[in-house]
C-alpha cells in the first residue's frame with residue numbers, strides 16, 4: 215500500500231527534474247539534516263529507483279538506489295577490469311558525468327588509461343624454496359609452507375644461493391627513530407621479515423601506534439623497503455593475529471594471475487622475488503640454520519634489535535606467463551571558479567571481481583552492490599550536487615573513479631604516479647568504499663583516525679547533524695591501508711576515509727555491530743553482495759551530506775589541511791613542497 219502511495223511522487227518529481235533541473239541547493243547540505251519525520255518516512259517507504267536520466271541534483275535515496283541497482287545488475291557482470299563489464303561501467307559513469315555537465319579531466323577524455331601486467335606462475339605447486347646448509351638442502355613447498363611470486367613480472371627469475379638475513383619487521387621509520395636495516399647490507403640477499411610492526415609485537419602503545427596497524431606493518435611496504443635496500447628476495451613470516459587474516463587468505467590472494475603496473479610506469483624499486491612463509495616453516499628454516507625463530511622474533515620487538523644473518527642460503531626459480539593489458543580510471547572535473555589549479559578529490563573505485571561460472575548455487579556474478587556500487591553512487595550524487603551548486607566551488611573538484619582497487623589499488627596508484635593535476639596542489643582526497651545502507655547512526659567512523667586535520671573537518675560537518683566522529687573499531691586490521699586513499703596519503707595528500715558508524719539510532723551499537731558482521735560474513739566479496747530494494751538509505755544520505763559539507767569547505771577556503779605530527783605520511787607532503795598557505 216505504501217509503495218503505491220509513494221511511487222508516483224518519486225516518479226513525478228524525477229520526471230519533472232529531467233525537463234527543468236531543480237534549483238541548486240542554496241544552503242550547505244550539512245545543515246540540511248534529515249528531519250526525524252522525513253527519516254521515518256524514508257525508512258518506512260521502499261525505495262523506488264528513478265529511471266535513467268531522471269536523477270535529481272539533491273542527494274536522495276531514490277538516486278542512490280538507482281545507481282547501485284544499475285551498477286550491480288547482471289548487465290554489468292560484476293565490473294571486472296578488462297571485461298565487457300568494464301565497458302558497461304565506464305560508459306554509465308561517463309553518461310552520468312556528461313548529464314551533469316562536468317568536464318573530461320584528462321584533456322578531452324573522461325578516461326585515464328591504466329596499463330597493467332598480469333603474471334601467472336607456471337606450475338606453481340611444483341615450486342620449492344630450497345634452503346641449504348653445507349650440502350644439505352631442505353625444501354619448502356608452495357602453498358603448504360610458502361607462496362612466492364615475481365614482483366617485477368619477469369617471465370623467468372632465478373635466485374641462487376642467496377644469503378638469508380632476518381631483519382626484524384623490515385621497517386625504516388625515521389619519525390619513530392626505528393631502523394631495522396641500520397648498518398645492514400642486504401644486496402642480493404634474501405630478507406626474512408615479520409608482518410605488522412613492533413608496536414603490535416610488543417603491545418606497547420608508545421611504540422609506533424601500539425596495536426593499531428601502521429603502514430610499516432603492511433606487507434606491500436615490507437617488499438618496497440627490501441627492494442630499496444637491493445634485496446633479491448623478501449619473505450614475510452605469516453602470523454594470523456599480526457596479519458589480521460589466516461594463511462588461507464594469503465594463499466588465495468597469491469593464486470592465479472597477479473596484477474601489477476608495468477615496471478616502466480612505476481618508479482619504485484621492486485624486489486625480484488616476494489612471498490610469505492608460515493610461522494611453522496619459518497621455525498623450520500631458522501632451525502636449519504641453527505637459529506631460534508621465536509627468540510629472534512621476540513628480540514625484534516625491542517629497541518636495539520640487531521638483524522641476524524642465518525647460516526643458510528636460499529635458492530628459488532620461477533617461471534611465469536606474462537600478459538600486458540590495460541583498464542581505465544574514470545575522471546571528471548568541475549573547474550573551480552576562483553582557484554581552478556587547486557584540486558579537491560572525491561574517489562570511489564568502480565571495479566569488482568566479475569563472474570565465476572564455476573560458482574555453485576545459481577548466482578555466478580560478484581555483483582559488488584555495497585563494494586563498491588554504494589561508494590560510486592555516493593560519488594555520483596556528490597558530483598551532481600556540486601555541478602548544480604550556486605555559487606560554484608572556488609577550487610576545482612576532481613571526481614576520480616579508479617579501476618583495479620581490488621587488485622592492489624593499482625588504479626589510484628597509477629593516478630598518483632601520473633596525476634592529471636599536481637599533487638602538491640591537491641588539497642585532499644575524500645574516498646568512499648562500502649557505504650552500508652543500514653539506517654541512521656549517531657556517528658561516523660574515521661578509518662585512519664588521528665592521521666590528519668581531516669578528522670576535524672568531518673567532526674565540524676557532523677555537528678550540524680548532531681552526530682560525532684569516532685575512530686576505527688578495528689585499527690589492528692589496518693583498513694586505512696587497504697583502499698584507494700592510501701595512494702594519496704603515500705604522496706602526502708591528506709585523506710578522509712569514513713563511513714556511518716555502529717551506533718545506530720535504531721538498536722544502538724549492538725545492532726550496528728550485528729549488521730556489520732552480517733555483511734562481512736554473508737555478503738563481503740561474495741555473489742551475495744547484491745542490490746536489495748529493502749535497504750534503508752537514510753544513514754547513507756546523512757553520511758554523503760556530511761562528506762559534501764567537508765568537500766565544500768575544502769573547496770572554498772584558502773587553507774590546506776595538515777597531517778598530524780606523528781603521521782607516517784607527513785614527510786611525503788613536506789617533500790612534495792607544500793602548497794603555500796596564503797595567496
Ligand SMILES: [Zn+2]
Nearest residue numbers: 585586647648
Ligand atoms: Zn571496495
